[in-house]
């Protein structure tokens with residue numbers, strides 16, 4: 001991560017991707033593969049363009065659910081991991097619960113949430129939060145545990161206050177852990193929203209996909225998948241950018 | 256004891272390690288006068304770092320007491336020029352911030368703190384590196400940066416834990432000479448931890464030698480070499496005599512000779 005948006009490093013995967021799409025298109029045409037088996041990139045592209053306004057409407061819902069859920073997850077994870085770090089008893093009680101919360105199949109939880117909270121945005125946000133807070137909490141907890149106590153001692157001998165200690169020792173040493181958690185969570189967040197919408201929603205890419213499926217419009221279905229991928233990737237890249245911006249000392253190390 | 260800046264009276268300490276008690280320090284008494292340079296010399300693992308942490312108030316001794324200016328420190332953290340064994344520079348901050356940390360910690364404004372650091376950079380041979388991160392500095396520079404930070408801690412006592420321990424012999428000698436200049440410049444009382452006999456003699460007014468675990472003071476040696484000390488003082492007969500003396504004491508105390 002030397003320079004942000006290093007084009008040289010991005011080139012090979014991009015070329016590979018273009019090549020893959022080209023092969024997909026060519027084989028689709030050569031063998032006359034019908035749309036309901038695998039629509040060609042060109043017809044997906046056409047569906048994307050023709051359904052733009054409608055797709056955008058649904059995309060907005062998904063973006064809202066994913067981003068609000070993610071922000072909420074960050075908040076929950078921060079509070080939980082700080083509490084668990086401060087009070088060992090809370091950690092002993094909560095940590096196993098955290099793990100259990102991840103073993104419950106999310107698919108089974110969604111209908112329950114829909115019964116409780118209806119078809120609106122709220123259950124989607126909650127699903128996203130539930131999926132996203134775990135990697136964040138685990139990483140933050142580990143990060144807080146790995147703060148160098150000797151550094152804290154040194155600042156105490158300088159008679160530094162708790163805020164100075166937090167700002168110059170605890171926060172920066174936890175940041176890398178936070179961002180590796182956030183990268184995972186950000187990627188999960190869009191998927192979480194889509195799955196939640198899939199099982200029942202008024203709007204959102206998930207419900208759009210089920211509708212496209214039921215009306216046999218496979219190229220629209222794939223167009224929605226394309227948007228989901230694009231959204232997840234953008235969130236991932238955005239997280240990387242944030243990490244790059246907030247940890248300038250990491251840029252130097254790798255030069 | 257009255258004119259001592261810092262004094263320890265029968266300090267004992269133990270760690271609990273794997274459920275067993277590991278006695279580390281055994282009734283240590285020592286003192287440092289105003290402006291005096293005192294070395295604590297002893298083999299690895301003899302409890303020297305532990306002793307410094309006790310003086311700084313980071314560890315409570317199991318017995319005994321520490322006095323600063325004749326007043327007992329009751330196991331509270333006291334502001335002292337403590338330089339831990341690892342340089343402990345903040346990897347995420349440039350040198351300027353690292354060195355200014357003690358000033359910032361006591362509420363000095365950023366601008367004023369940085370200006371003060373900038374003034375001192377040449378003295379510490381760090382000019383031009385104020386914006387470098389610790390990972391971009393050489394080992395010797397990091398030690399000097401850590402020393403600069405330590406000097407800026409507003410305290411008349413400096414506790415230096417093997418500041419040159421990890422450096423090559425040449426850099427080490429250069430920094431020793433430089434250390435004496437710094438000490439002369441800032442006029443602080445110093446406790447300097449080392450396991451090099453030569454380093455201890457060259458720098459100190461007095462040396463306390465500490466035994467293997469549990470650490471006891473086995474020898475107190477005043478060093479009456481004239482100051483300022485040029486490097487070739489290590490060749491003088493008096494220096495050799497001190498060295499002989501300390502080596503014998505160390506050999507008697509340790510099972511594996513001197514380090």
Ligand SMILES: Nc1ncnc2c1ncn2[C@@H]1O[C@H](COP(=O)(O)OP(=O)(O)OP(=O)(O)O)[C@@H](O)[C@H]1O
Nearest residue numbers: 270271272279298299300301302303304305306450
């Ligand atoms: N936090 C700790 N818990 C348990 N034992 C410890 C702890 N810190 C140090 N010890 C033990 O106490 C003894 C003295 O350690 P200390 O670091 O004070 O020695 P030292 O003289 O500074 O050694 P060195 O010259 O290698 O730095 C060692 O045997 C060490 O293993």
Ligand SMILES: [Mg+2]
Nearest residue numbers: 303304340416
């Ligand atoms: Mg030590």
